[in-house]
Amino acid sequence: xxxxxxxxxxxxxxxxxxxxxxxxxxxxxxxxxxxxxxxxxxxxxxxxxxxxxxxxxxxxxxxxxxxxxxxxxxxxxxxxxxxxxxxxxxxxxxxxxxxxxxxxxxxxxxxxxxxxxxxxxxxxxxxxxxxxxxxxxxxxxxxxxxxxxxxxxxxxxxxxxxxxxxxxxxxxxxxxxxxxxxxxxxxxxxxxxxxxxxxxxxxxxxxxxxxxxxxxxxxxxxxxxxxxxxxxxxxxxxxxxxxxxxxxxxxxxxxxxxxxxxxxxxxxxxxxxxxxxxxxxxxxxxxxxxxxxxxxxxxxxxxxxxxxxxxxxxxxxxxxxxxxxxxxxxxxxxxxxxxxxxxxxxxxxxxxxxxxxxxxxxxxxxxxxxxxxxxxxxxxxxxxxxxxxxxxxxxxxxxxxxxxxxxxxxxxxxxxxxxxxxxxxxxxx
Numbered sequence: 155x156x157x158x159x160x161x162x163x164x165x166x167x168x169x170x171x172x173x174x175x176x177x178x179x180x181x182x183x184x185x186x187x188x189x190x191x192x193x194x195x196x197x198x199x200x201x202x203x204x205x206x207x208x209x210x211x212x213x214x215x216x217x218x219x220x221x222x223x224x225x226x227x228x229x230x231x232x233x234x235x236x237x238x239x240x241x242x243x244x245x246x247x248x249x250x251x252x253x254x255x256x257x258x259x260x261x262x263x264x265x266x267x268x269x270x271x272x273x274x275x276x277x278x279x280x281x282x283x284x285x286x287x288x289x290x291x292x293x294x295x296x297x298x299x300x301x302x303x304x305x306x307x308x309x310x311x312x313x314x315x316x317x318x319x320x321x322x323x324x325x326x327x328x329x330x331x332x333x334x335x336x337x338x339x340x341x342x343x344x345x346x347x348x349x350x351x352x353x354x355x356x357x358x359x360x361x362x363x364x365x366x367x368x369x370x371x372x373x374x375x376x377x378x379x380x381x382x383x384x385x386x387x388x389x390x391x392x393x394x395x396x397x398x399x400x401x402x403x404x405x406x407x408x409x410x411x412x413x414x415x416x417x418x419x420x421x422x423x424x425x426x427x428x429x430x431x432x433x434x435x436x437x438x439x440x441x442x443x444x445x446x447x448x449x450x451x452x453x454x455x456x457x458x459x460x461x462x463x464x465x466x467x468x469x470x471x472x473x474x475x476x477x478x479x480x481x482x483x484x485x486x487x488x489x490x491x492x493x494x495x496x497x498x499x500x501x502x503x504x505x506x507x508x509x510x511x512x513x514x515x516x517x518x519x520x521x522x523x524x525x526x527x528x529x530x531x532x533x534x535x536x537x538x539x540x541x542x543x544x545x546x547x548x549x550x551x552x553x554x555x556x557x558x559x560x561x562x563x564x565x566x567x568x569x570x571x572x573x574x575x576x577x578x579x580x581x582x583x
Contacts, residue, residue: 155213156380157423162261164336165211168329169232169261172209173223175325181282182221182322183275183310188302189215204517205288205326207424210234210260214251218271219262222278230278234260238267284318285310291323294520323522331514331523332532337425338557341516341534342566344385344427345555347420349570351375352431356571356580361410361435365390368416369404376420385426386519388418392435396549397542399509408435413443415549419519426519428536429567430553437581439574443548446541447574449481450550453539457511458556461537461563465529474511478539479503487543506541515555533558534566 176182187203202213210219216237225231234257239250253265266274279285287310289303311319333341351372358371368390376383391401392408396415408414412435419427432447434440439447456477460470479501482488488502496502512535514521523533535558540551554567571577 155423156377156382158380159259160211160336160340160423162211162259164334165209165259166261167334169209169221171329172325173221175328176223176286177284177320179224179282180222180284180286180320181225181279182219182286183306184209184219184221184288184322185302185306186212186215186217202424203288204330204424204522205322208326208330208517210262212236212251212256212260213424216268218268220275222282224282225278226281227278229264230274232262233264233266233274234262235266235268235271235274238269279314279317282317284320285314286320286322286325288322288326291321291327292518292520292522293525327522327524328527330516330521331527332530333516333534333557334532337516338534338566340423340425341427341555344381344420344422344425345429345566345570347376347379347381347422348418348427348429349567350379351418351420352416352429352570353580355416356433356577359408359414359433359435359581360437361408363408365392365395365404365406365408365414368408368414369418372418379420380422382421382424385419385421385428389415389430390418391415391549394544394547394549396432396551397544397547399542410436411440413439413447413548413550415551417551417553424517426515426517427555427567428515428519428538428553429555429570430538430540430551431570431572431577432550432552433577433581438578442546443550444574446485446543446548446550447552449485450539450541450552451572451574453477453481454537454552454554457537457539458554458563458565461512461529461535461556461558463528463530463558463560467525467527467529470529471511474539475501475503475507478507478541482506482541485541487541506543507539508542509538509540511539512536529558531558531560 184206190198192198200215218235220233256265354371354375387402390404392414393412395401413432415432417430419429457474514523515534538553542549557564
């Protein structure tokens with residue numbers, strides 16, 4: 155890992171909180187992610203299962219966490235199983251955790267090699283009444299590829315068919331949405347790397363540069379500061395490319411007079427930032443570009459004011475829609491009469507602002523949380539309004555990461571330039 159090791163108190167606390175939600179005499183098994191093939195003899199870069207990392211801090215493939223708080227043998231109440239290294243692995247793949255290192259990273263005292271898992275599990279599982287297992291229950295995920303958790307569930311149920319099986323995901327959904335102070339620090343670190351990359355870009359952009367060159371400047375800054383890399387595939391969309399919401403080609407040349415929509419964020423220690431800025435290629439917005447920009451900015455600022463404990467997701471987005479509708483009428487994009495007679499199930503503002511305004515952020519960019527659970531102190535959410543006008547070759551989106559507290563909100567990206575005039579000033583300094 156490039157990042158500085160996280161103190162294991164975070165993971166010890168997470169395990170205590172998780173285990174407090176279990177039924178009596180329950181055993182929990184959480185697997186690391188698969189190593190997915192890319193092509194030929196290559197794998198994709200390994201990305202740890204967020205739930206396993208949340209409970210253990212272990213950032214390595216082929217890992218299993220066993221929790222059994224009521225186990226009659228105290229040796230097996232918290233156990234971590236690791237891939238055992240050898241000289242060949244060390245030569246070809248590099249260093250892997252030793253037992254001592256894994257214990258320090260996780261705060262777990264009992265560390266065994268993976269080949270010991272079956273024997274230890276069979277020695278304790280018959281003393282458990284319930285087994286909690288994990289799957290990907292993020293409601294943005296569309297299942298199409300089998301993965302380790304699903305195979306593991308099938309194997310376990312074939313071997314131990316008479317136990318009661320429960321889903322671990324609902325517990326994670328409740329816990330992971332509320333960020334601890336340490337997690338907020340890690341997200342803030344990712345935001346700081348994102349800030350530094352943005353300042354680098356502001357000094358770099360000019361007519362004739364490639365979108366791909368801007369992407370290269372961003373990743374340079376992330377890696378230079380020990381970030382893992384991009385939190386997600388960056389969007390560097392100049393001109394009309396900004397009207398493609400998930401544009402990832404980043405292959406075009408930035409032209410004089412266009413605006414570049416840049417949606418990128420750093421990943422640091424598995425925690426993520428998610429920022430969007432829209433800047434003029436030549437350093438100066440046109441009158442029309444600035445008018446659209448400032449409309450988006452007003453929606454963003456008013457949206458942040460709506461983020462409070464107890465607010466319901468759908469009600470929040472309905473209010474944002476009303477704010478956006480007003481701005482679109484002011485820009486001449488919507489007609490007041492048409493809005494008065496619109497179908498409330500298909501509001502007209504969605505012609506120009508067709509995505510959601512916020513999502514939870516943390517170990518996943520679209521972090522695991524309840525869509526129907528009221529917002530609460532400790533939530534970190536994006537706020538990302540946009541206006542997309544293909545007929546004008548213009549798309550503008552702005553996005554910051556906001557922490558809800560008992561006393562209001564904190565903008566974790568408050569230091570990243572946002573006002574149109576500030577952007578112009580920095581680009582022309």
